[in-house]
Amino acid sequence: MLGIETSCDETAAAVVAGDGTILSSVVLSQLDDHAPYGGVVPEIAARAHLHHLDGLVRRALDQSGVGLDGLDGVAATAGPGLIGGVMVGVMTAKAICAVRGLPFIAVNHLEGHALTARLTDGVAFPYLLLLVSGGHCQLLAVEGVGRYRRLGTTIDDAVGEAFDKSAKLLGLGYPGGPLMEKAAQAARDPGRFDLPVPMKGRPDCDFSFSGLKTAVRRHAETLGGAPAPEDVADLAAAFHRAVGDSLVDRCGRAIGRFRALHPDGRALVVAGGVAANRYLRARLSALAADTGLDFVAPPLGLCTDNAAMIAWAGVERLRLGLTDPLDFAPRPRWPLDPTAAKAPFAGAKA
Known part of the structure; x- marks a missing residue:
């Protein structure tokens, strides 16, 4: 599974095998780009993702020794996050899937974090x-x-x-x-x-x-x-x-x-x-x-944003037959529990 992560200020790509082996994981931090502003600037982040993502995907595939021919699917963070960056990752994943005839898996960034313990420790x-x-x-x-x-x-x-x-x-x-x-x-x-x-x-x-x-x-x-x-x-x-x-x-x-x-x-x-x-x-x-x-x-290294967790979430979802159409729309907000009551104040995070 190829994973792509572009939800905030890390551009990342990784290839993870079905048994949980991380075959490659490449992360490019944008800290130096945002540090002068004291926080993440969405437009700067999106442009950096657009500039670097193709090269990072190529590096991840080369380092994994798998290549495009060895992929069973492509997973990308499809939300929540800064929507400009999310769109870059989703469109890149969709393009690969369309050309290679691969399943596309839209991953909730929070689910990537939530399932990491199963990747690293096999938690039941x-x-x-x-x-x-x-x-x-x-x-x-x-x-x-x-x-x-x-x-x-x-x-x-x-x-x-x-x-x-x-x-x-x-x-x-x-x-x-x-x-x-x-x-x-x-x-x-x-x-x-x-x-x-x-x-x-x-x-x-x-x-x-x-x-x-x-x-x-x-x-x-x-x-x-x-x-x-x-x-x-x-x-x-x-x-x-x-x-x-x-x-x-x-x-x-x-x-x-x-x-x-x-x-x-x-x-x-x-x-x-x-x-x-x-x-x-x-x-x-x-x-x-x-x-x-x-x-x-x-x-x-797997606590902060990375693509290995996105690839693993893609593995878990593909095993259950949970794939997504190529017209899936990226989401700036995407709660893990959609039935939960909204937080009391507007500043609360989904």
Whole structure:
């Protein structure tokens, strides 16, 4: 299966075998293109995808040793994401399928993250998934391919956005996640700043990070325009602790609901770009151990956006006969659980 990923600011192509062997995986980051703006610029991202994707597909096919003749299908991220970039990937995949007579599989980008644990660890359905990335923060019961039950979502900002915006407030730059993690590791007094733990103790499984972001801004303002590195480190560590406390509290609540739905469920899975954060992985691993669940997190390189996860989702869907027509329309929004109620505020992510 050839996989193509162009939903945000990584252009990626990969070839994955039916047994889960990653035969090739090529990712081109656009960080340098977007860093001067402090975030992803959709038009710049789409143009970069258009410029680089053909070459990356060729490299992925060459490195895999498979070639076009050895493909059984082509899978591409068809949403959600920045629609200009999504269109580039979808149209490239459709063109290959039309010329070679191959099945086309339109993959939900979030399903790519959701199924990565099956690619890397062979996790059996059902399992509880914490999906945390730049634009998404959800808790889902993963019941099968294409079968997701949302237990909680963000009512405002996603945790990845909170990392990026807090890093900008502290003058660390973009992308915020890795820079905040590096700064926090140098903290001298992680308990120096008192930050709120969003939604802690609430009976639902939802998230909120706008208040935490505001608290970081207020502390940053008290430190002045150019805070000392030790101040930045202590505040970054306090931010990590608050996020960790919130995720553990929300996941703990979701574990109870998940077990009520699926007493046979055995795993807590974390996926998405924020899952690469080692501190948060350790906190969630401890929670899983305390509650008798296996903890599964993909290798760091498969947490951030990549095409191997898209190819694997294509493998899973093709096995079930789930292919798509060539007139499939890319989707800027595409919830995994279409039956779930909309989040309370307009800023919430599908």
